Amino acid sequence: MKLKYLIPIILVILFGYLLRTMLVCTNYNGNFHYSSVVDYFHLRQLIANEGSTSIILVRIFHNKLTVFLFDIFGRYFQFFDISYLIKILSLAGLFGLLNFYYLLLSQKIKNKFIDLFGVLILMFPLIEIFQITKENFLIKMILLIIPYQIASFIGTVSLIKRNKKLSYLIYFVLLILSVGWIFVFKNDALSFCTTG
Amino acid sequence: MIPYPKLLLLFWMFRFIRQNRYIPILIVVILAFILRVYSVSKLPPGLYDDEVAIGYNAYSILTKGTDEYGTPFPLTFRSFDDYKLPGYIYLDTIPIALFGKNAFAVRLPSVISGTLTVLFLYLFLENLLSLEFEPSKKKFRNLPLLSAFILAILPWHIQFSRAAYESVVAVCFFMIGCWQFVVYYKNKKIPYLLISLFFFTLASYTYHSFRILTPIAFLSIFYLLFIKKFIKVKNLFLIALYVLILNLPLLIFTFGSHGTSRFLQTSTFTKQALPESIQQIIPTSTQKIPTAAVPQPQFSIQALLAYPFVYLQNFLSFFSLEELFVRGNDNVRFYSSSEFGFLFRWQLPFLIVGLMVLLREKSKILKKMVLSMFFITPAAVAIAASPNALHALLLVIPFSIIIALGINDTGQNSFRWVKLIFIGIIILGIYETGLYFHLYLSDYRNSYTVFWGGAQEKLVKEVTKYSKYYPTIVVNETYLSNEKIYFLFYNDKLRPIFVDSSWQEPKSWNGKPFLYVRYPLAIPANSGMKLLENITLDIPSKNTVAQIIEL
Numbered sequence: 074m075k076l077k078y079l080i081p082i083i084l085v086i087l088f089g090y091l092l093r094t095m096l097v098c099t100n101y102n103g104n105f106h107y108s109s110v111v112d113y114f115h116l117r118q119l120i121a122n123e124g125s126t127s128i129i130l131v132r133i134f135h136n137k138l139t140v141f142l143f144d145i146f147g148r149y150f151q152f153f154d155i156s157y158l159i160k161i162l163s164l165a166g167l168f169g170l171l172n173f174y175y176l177l178l179s180q181k182i183k184n185k186f187i188d189l190f191g192v193l194i195l196m197f198p199l200i201e202i203f204q205i206t207k208e209n210f211l212i213k214m215i216l217l218i219i220p221y222q223i224a225s226f227i228g229t230v231s232l233i234k235r236n237k238k239l240s241y242l243i244y245f246v247l248l249i250l251s252v253g254w255i256f257v258f259k260n261d262a263l264s265f266c267t268t269g
Numbered sequence: 270m271i272p273y274p275k276l277l278l279l280f281w282m283f284r285f286i287r288q289n290r291y292i293p294i295l296i297v298v299i300l301a302f303i304l305r306v307y308s309v310s311k312l313p314p315g316l317y318d319d320e321v322a323i324g325y326n327a328y329s330i331l332t333k334g335t336d337e338y339g340t341p342f343p344l345t346f347r348s349f350d351d352y353k354l355p356g357y358i359y360l361d362t363i364p365i366a367l368f369g370k371n372a373f374a375v376r377l378p379s380v381i382s383g384t385l386t387v388l389f390l391y392l393f394l395e396n397l398l399s400l401e402f403e404p405s406k407k408k409f410r411n412l413p414l415l416s417a418f419i420l421a422i423l424p425w426h427i428q429f430s431r432a433a434y435e436s437v438v439a440v441c442f443f444m445i446g447c448w449q450f451v452v453y454y455k456n457k458k459i460p461y462l463l464i465s466l467f468f469f470t471l472a473s474y475t476y477h478s479f480r481i482l483t484p485i486a487f488l489s490i491f492y493l494l495f496i497k498k499f500i501k502v503k504n505l506f507l508i509a510l511y512v513l514i515l516n517l518p519l520l521i522f523t524f525g526s527h528g529t530s531r532f533l534q535t536s537t538f539t540k541q542a543l544p545e546s547i548q549q550i551i552p553t554s555t556q557k558i559p560t561a562a563v564p565q566p567q568f569s570i571q572a573l574l575a576y577p578f579v580y581l582q583n584f585l586s587f588f589s590l591e592e593l594f595v596r597g598n599d600n601v602r603f604y605s606s607s608e609f610g611f612l613f614r615w616q617l618p619f620l621i622v623g624l625m626v627l628l629r630e631k632s633k634i635l636k637k638m639v640l641s642m643f644f645i646t647p648a649a650v651a652i653a654a655s656p657n658a659l660h661a662l663l664l665v666i667p668f669s670i671i672i673a674l675g676i677n678d679t680g681q682n683s684f685r686w687v688k689l690i691f692i693g694i695i696i697l698g699i700y701e702t703g704l705y706f707h708l709y710l711s712d713y714r715n716s717y718t719v720f721w722g723g724a725q726e727k728l729v730k731e732v733t734k735y736s737k738y739y740p741t742i743v744v745n746e747t748y749l750s751n752e753k754i755y756f757l758f759y760n761d762k763l764r765p766i767f768v769d770s771s772w773q774e775p776k777s778w779n780g781k782p783f784l785y786v787r788y789p790l791a792i793p794a795n796s797g798m799k800l801l802e803n804i805t806l807d808i809p810s811k812n813t814v815a816q817i818i819e820l
Contacts, residue, residue, distance in 0.1 A: 122711070122715055122716065123711060123712070123714045124711070124715070126711055130707065134703070134704045134707050134708075139704070143608060143614075144596070146595060146597070147595040148593070149591045150591040151412075151591060152588075152590045152593060152596050153589075153590045153591070154589055155582065155586050155588070155589045156582075156587045159582065164578060164581055164582070167324055167585065176627055177627065178621070178624055178625045179625070179628035179629055180629060247581075249573065250577055250578055250581075251578075252601055253574040254574060254575075254578050257570075257571055257574055
């Protein structure tokens with residue numbers, strides 16, 4: 074079978090396998106969720122560290138809004154942490170996702186729906202951060218994992234479409250590496266979620 | 270209302286700055302210098318062991334012509350068996366001769382190089398852009414200045430420029446090399462090429478990661494010279510010979526046992542550095558080398574699979590948004606506040622826009638130069654445990670340029686809503702930058718003094734005070750690592766005896782009481798120990814870091 078067809082098939086099987094391993098998850102772990110209590114204590118800690126600094130400066134720099142924004146920023150970026158992305162997409166899938174965004178940024182994909190999809194999936198992590206849905210993990214997978222896998226798939230297919238033998242080969246090696254990694258090293262534990 | 274004469278003065282100043290093209294960059298360089306030099310001897314709070322080792326070796330070279338082990342004018346400094354490269358240490362002899370053996374003198378080369386990097390980035394970009402664009406072309410006119418400004422205020426670069434990190438000096442040398450090469454590319458005058466190659470070489474004599482980055486630069490330069498046929502083949506060989514002669518000592522070191530030992534200490538492929546799940550599966554053997562016995566993974570199918578995977582994971586980790594914008598590295602000396610990463614959060618939108626501009630840009634030279642630095646740097650240093658912000662410090666250059674490209678493009682956008690968003694981000698940016706400097710000046714000292722060896726100077730001073738009464742001083746290095754170098758640096762006349770955890774505390778030394786320095790522990794009754802002093806950190810929490818005891 075030609076690599077052109079083999080690569081997407083292996084990738085889909087790989088994504089399916091990764092999703093299956095995630096079925097044991099019941100929720101994302103606490104680091105992904107916003108907590109006003111954590112923010113409150115964090116703010117108190119910051120103020121306590123100030124010592125003799127003038128109260129005006131303390132008020133300007135250490136307030137609920139700043140702590141809230143910084144906290145959300147930090148939690149949001151955990152959804153784009155490399156080790157997290159490798160766990161939900163595999164290494165090959167991550168390169169597919171990077172290619173997807175490369176294509177969007179360089180305007181090599183001129184499809185408004187794909188553009189919209191690319192922007193929308195960047196918003197989805199907010200659903201989990203604020204725990205808008207407390208449904209079972211299957212729904213979270215549909216919202217927070219599968220869309221990224223789709224984007225990665227689009228990125229991969231576009232890479233293959235370029236018809237360059239070298240990129241086929243490199244991507245194929247990456248894919249073999251990812252498959253080997255998952256089956257030989259068992260893909261570590263799913264540290265981003267709680268189980269049981 | 271501003272009075273009329275003052276308004277006139279402001280107007281005149283503004284016009285003066287606009288008309289003199291070097292005034293803005295001068296202001297940026299002065300800003301960069303102030304941000305790097307302000308209170309540098311006190312902040313970071315204390316000298317950490319590598320800085321002290323650099324300072325003492327520089328002092329030793331200056332006074333005795335040898336390193337701390339007595340080797341005359343060495344090419345590499347054994348130090349803590351990490352074989353430091355000579356660039357920073359020899360450079361540091363100048364400030365130590367001028368200002369003495371203190372924190373300011375140790376850090377000065379880093380401060381100055383960090384400041385000059387800002388200037389060389391400007392000069393490099395000015396020349397690079399002039400290769401492709403007319404100076405009058407508006408599109409990228411402000412890019413060199415904006416990039417220099419971004420680098421001047423970048424937390425990543427400021428943090429490292431304020432401590433004695435060899436990497437900062439190496440980046441500066443590397444930028445001089447890049448700038449001189451672009452000047453050569455423009456003028457085709459051989460001396461510029463020779464200067465460029467010389468500075469690239471200096472970078473590789475200054476910091477270990479440049480032993481990989483510089484050869485890549487050399488290969489790219491020779492490839493370009495060969496393809497573009499700027500130089501006759503015969504002359505090309507002569508230049509290659511020049512490079513070889515300059516680099517020969519370093520090549521001998523690199524492939525010698527000490528070079529290999531350094532590689533094994535930092536490599537991500539040694540057994541300890543590999544992720545735990547892999548460590549258990551890959552069979553290993555211990556390869557004995559003079560200075561380290563590190564378990565090496567044996568060749569196996571598992572290793573064949575794990576090596577490229579770990580390498581690629583390391584490579585990608587340099588672009589982790591969490592590391593870049595939120596958390597920074599695990600090494601607390603690498604970031605300047607627990608609230609900040611290496612870049613400001615406000616820079617993220619500009620980074621994205623900058624990448625868009627760069628990827629769509631038709632200008633080949635700018636695109637190739639910036640993207641190659643952006644990807645080759647992490648690719649070269651990913652063989653070590655990653656992400657390591659110090660190893661990949663050269664990344665500050667492409668990041669500054671890309672963020673500046675984003676600001677430049679957004680600022681020139683004529684849409685009203687884009688302008689509003691732009692102004693909004695800039696206001697947030699001013700606030701966040703202010704918060705960063707506020708935390709650096711207030712919170713950083715309180716939170717991180719202990720990690721910077723903040724009480725070591727005080728410890729040596731106190732021991733010196735007591736040394737008049739006690740002929741023997743014993744220092745137990747358990748939990749107090751590398752104490753020897755601190756004693757050498759702060760008072761090399763004291764000759765303490767250094768012991769480790771296996772040492773049994775005797776009641777006296779040749780029948781006489783002696784001074785005993787150790788990590789703070791409870792003193793048991795009837796142990797014969799008399800606590801003379803607790804060494805505490807000069808921060809509100811007053812943590813005790815060492816005890817001086819009479820035994």
